[in-house]
Amino acid sequence: MRMPCPSPGRTALVPVILLLGLVGTPPAQAEEVSGPTATVSGPIPVTADSYPFMSADGPEVSPIEEGDPIEVDLAAHGYVEQEYLLEGTAALHSPEGGEVVGEAPYVTRMVVRRPVSPRDFSGTTFLEWNNVSFGQDIEIDWFLSNDYFMDEGHVWVGLSAQRVGVDALRPWDTERYADLHVGGPELADAPAFDIYSQTARTLRSPVGVDPLPGFDVSTIIATGHSQSARYLSDYHNRIHPHHEIIDAFMIHGAPTALVEGRTPVMRLMAETDVRSRAESEETDTAYFRRWEVAGTAHVGRTEYLTFAPLIARENPGTTPQTCDRPPLTRVPFHHVLNAAYDHLITWVEEDVAPPVAPRLEWEDATTASRDEHGNRLGGIRLVEHEVATALNHGNNTGDPFCFLMGTYVPFEEETLQDLYPRRSGYVAQVLRTVNQAQRDGHIRPEDASESRRAALEADYPWW
Numbered sequence: 001m002r003m004p005c006p007s008p009g010r011t012a013l014v015p016v017i018l019l020l021g022l023v024g025t026p027p028a029q030a031e032e033v034s035g036p037t038a039t040v041s042g043p044i045p046v047t048a049d050s051y052p053f054m055s056a057d058g059p060e061v062s063p064i065e066e067g068d069p070i071e072v073d074l075a076a077h078g079y080v081e082q083e084y085l086l087e088g089t090a091a092l093h094s095p096e097g098g099e100v101v102g103e104a105p106y107v108t109r110m111v112v113r114r115p116v117s118p119r120d121f122s123g124t125t126f127l128e129w130n131n132v133s134f135g136q137d138i139e140i141d142w143f144l145s146n147d148y149f150m151d152e153g154h155v156w157v158g159l160s161a162q163r164v165g166v167d168a169l170r171p172w173d174t175e176r177y178a179d180l181h182v183g184g185p186e187l188a189d190a191p192a193f194d195i196y197s198q199t200a201r202t203l204r205s206p207v208g209v210d211p212l213p214g215f216d217v218s219t220i221i222a223t224g225h226s227q228s229a230r231y232l233s234d235y236h237n238r239i240h241p242h243h244e245i246i247d248a249f250m251i252h253g254a255p256t257a258l259v260e261g262r263t264p265v266m267r268l269m270a271e272t273d274v275r276s277r278a279e280s281e282e283t284d285t286a287y288f289r290r291w292e293v294a295g296t297a298h299v300g301r302t303e304y305l306t307f308a309p310l311i312a313r314e315n316p317g318t319t320p321q322t323c324d325r326p327p328l329t330r331v332p333f334h335h336v337l338n339a340a341y342d343h344l345i346t347w348v349e350e351d352v353a354p355p356v357a358p359r360l361e362w363e364d365a366t367t368a369s370r371d372e373h374g375n376r377l378g379g380i381r382l383v384e385h386e387v388a389t390a391l392n393h394g395n396n397t398g399d400p401f402c403f404l405m406g407t408y409v410p411f412e413e414e415t416l417q418d419l420y421p422r423r424s425g426y427v428a429q430v431l432r433t434v435n436q437a438q439r440d441g442h443i444r445p446e447d448a449s450e451s452r453r454a455a456l457e458a459d460y461p462w463w
Contacts, residue, residue, distance in 0.1 A: 035243060036091070038198040040208040042084035044109075050176050052083040052111050053137060053169055054310045056146075061309035065320050066328060069309035070302065074113065077150035078120060081113050084211050085179070088198050090191035098242045104191045106182045108166055110199060110211070113142070114155040118214035122153040124345055125203055125217050127246075129196060129224035129232055130158050130165055134311070136172075137165040140225040141250075141337075143306040148338040151446070155212065159199050161192040162231070172314065192231065193239045196222075200245040219348050221341070222246045226298065229254035236265065248344040252337065253298055255279055262287055264347040266340050266354065270296040270333055271376050271394030272406060277362040284356050291340060291357045291442075294376040295331035295385035295392035297406025302334050304405070321405065323398035329406040331384045331392045335447040342444060355441045373411070380442045383433040383451050387426070389416060389458075416460060423463040430455035 044052075051058045056072040063069065074081055085107060092102040115121050126149065130137040139158045142149070149156045160166050162182070169177040183191045204217050224232045233256035236249055241261060251258070252268035255275075267282070267290045274280055274292055282290050312318045321327070343354035361369035361378030369377040374391050385392055393407040411419070420426035431452060438448045 035201060035245075036088060036194070036198050037201045037205060037207045038086035038088040038195070040084050040086060040202060040206055040211055042209055042211070043082035044085065044176060046083075050173060052081065052109075053172060053177075054139065054307070054314060055081060055111075056113065057081050058310075059313060061313050064305070064309050064312060066308070067301070067305050070306040071309075072146050072306070074150070078116050079113055079150050080116050081111065082211065083109055083111050084209065085109055086195070086199060086202065088195075090182075090194040090198070092187065092190045093193055093239060098238050102190075104183045104187055106191055106195055107179045108160045108182050108195060109169070109177070109180060110160070111139075111158045112155065112211050113146075113149070113157075114212060114215065115153055118212075118216075120153045121155065121215050123216065123218040124152075124221065125155040125157060125212075125219070126221050126223050126341075127196070127200055127203065128156065128158045129161055129222070129228040131225055131228045132162050132165040132168075133227045135164060136168045136311075136314075138307055138311075140228070140303060140307070141223045143303040144225075144334040145338055145341065146306075148334075148341065148444075155215065155217070157199070157203065157211075159196060161195050161199075162189050163187075163192075189231070193235050196235060197239060197243065197245055219247045219345060220245070221248045221250060221344055221348075223250040223341075224252075226253040230256045233258055236261070236263070247348045250337075250340065250344060258288065260285060260287065264344055264353075265289075266291065266344055268337060268340050269293070270298050270300070270406075271360065271368075271379070272296070272298040272404060273394075274360055275366070277365050280359040280362065286353070289343075289354045289356065290359075291336065291354075292360045292379040293331070293333055293336050294360060294379035294381050295329055295388075295394070296333040296336075297329045297394050297396075298404035299328075299401075300333050300406065301328040301330055301408070302332060304328055321399040321401050323396045323402035323405060323407075325393075325396050325398075325407040326409055327396055327402060327405040327407065329392040329394070329408050330390065331382055332447070332451075335382060335443045335451075336380055338447060339442055339444050343441065357440075357442065373415075380437075381433070382437060382443065383430050383455070386433045387429045387455075388419075413460075417462050420460070421462070423460075426458070427455055 061069045087107045089103050091100045094101045128141045131140050166180045166182050229251045237259040248264040265288050269292045346352045391409040396402045396407045434448050434451050437443045
């Protein structure tokens with residue numbers, strides 16, 4: 001029984017980067033490695049009353065206050081969702097390094113969304129460390145980039161690694177998740193790191209049930225947002241060097257320090273996430289790239305419209321945050337994330353590093369540079385920000401999570417008319433900006449087309 005719980009200058013930088021020695025030896029792509037592997041059982045049966053938490057194939061969702069829900073249609077993309085149990089014994093690593101200081105049994109779950117046919121598989125699997133900042137498992141990267149994953153034929157796997165998320169699953173569905181445990185309070189999240197390693201091994205060399213029958217996994221990319229990104233940073237620094245199971249890391253929404261290695265890492269930051277000039281000065285290296293996206297928030301409109309309806313479905317009575325200014329920026333952070341994922345795959349498989357991107361600009365150590373409308377200067381500038389029709393700001397105030405949701409305030413008609421007196425001029429600016437972002441490698445052609453189409457559909461009374 002389920003129960004409720006709550007730049008134009010980019011090309012000029014390339015020769016400099018080469019001179020600085022940012023091209024190193026090829027990244028070390030992981031191979032099958034020996035070591036503990038979780039035992040897989042399932043898939044767990046799905047009924048009208050029992051389905052994976054926040055399932056894309058679950059019951060329909062209701063409207064929400066901020067806009068129409070974004071519902072994911074797996075079948076239309078030739079995809080299937082399955083949930084599996086993972087059982088094993090996790091090594092406990094010392095906080096200071098990767099030394100094993102104990103062990104703990106565990107039973108947890110992973111959700112797999114994959115092409116129905118192995119023939120449609122790209123060879124790349126994204127292993128997401130589910131986020132538990134809200135006290136429940138939230139698949140932020142799936143909510144951001146599900147269309148990208150499915151259009152490209154990638155496999156996405158969401159892992160419940162942390163105790164907070166697992167402890168919330170048991171009361172939500174007391175039968176489906178009755179056996180889940182990943183250690184008690186005394187262990188905090190110590191087992192989570194080896195659970196992640198064992199899950200990665202399982203995707204290549206399963207024990208028990210094969211969750212990817214007929215799929216040849218060539219590349220595994222670790223991904224996680226915010227708190228999950230902090231855990232993945234720690235995993236990258238302490239655990240990964242001992243086995244190098246992961247082929248590349250996407251760390252986004254977290255500033256946690258990273259140790260240089262030979263595995264490609266990208267750090268992707270929204271405007272909300274960069275609090276000082278010093279953070280922006282983090283150095284790009286042979287195996288590391290940092291991208292910062294102007295006008296974006298830690299939680300933006302796209303992912304919110306995807307996950308908020310599911311949270312409301314699984315937790316009846318959930319109410320939205322009340323913010324002091326209209327929340328949820330409209331600058332599509334996920335377009336840059338999709339491009340970054342493509343770059344990571346190319347980096348691993350072809351040894352071609354992503355481009356270096358401009359950083360956000362600062363007046364002083366902690367004061368952001370902004371234009372006359374309040375929009376942020378510098379960074380990766382998507383057309384929705386560069387050819388602005390609104391204030392898209394990374395911060396907000398109000399209820400506890402408002403500071404993560406950013407601000408969106410459309411310009412007054414007089415301002416819009418001054419900025420874009422003629423339709424032809426507006427469209428020309430849009431096309432020029434979108435084309436530049438695509439040439440710079442900051443958006444994919446598919447997402448660039450979406451931005452162009454939106455501009456061509458724009459209409460104002462004075463045009």
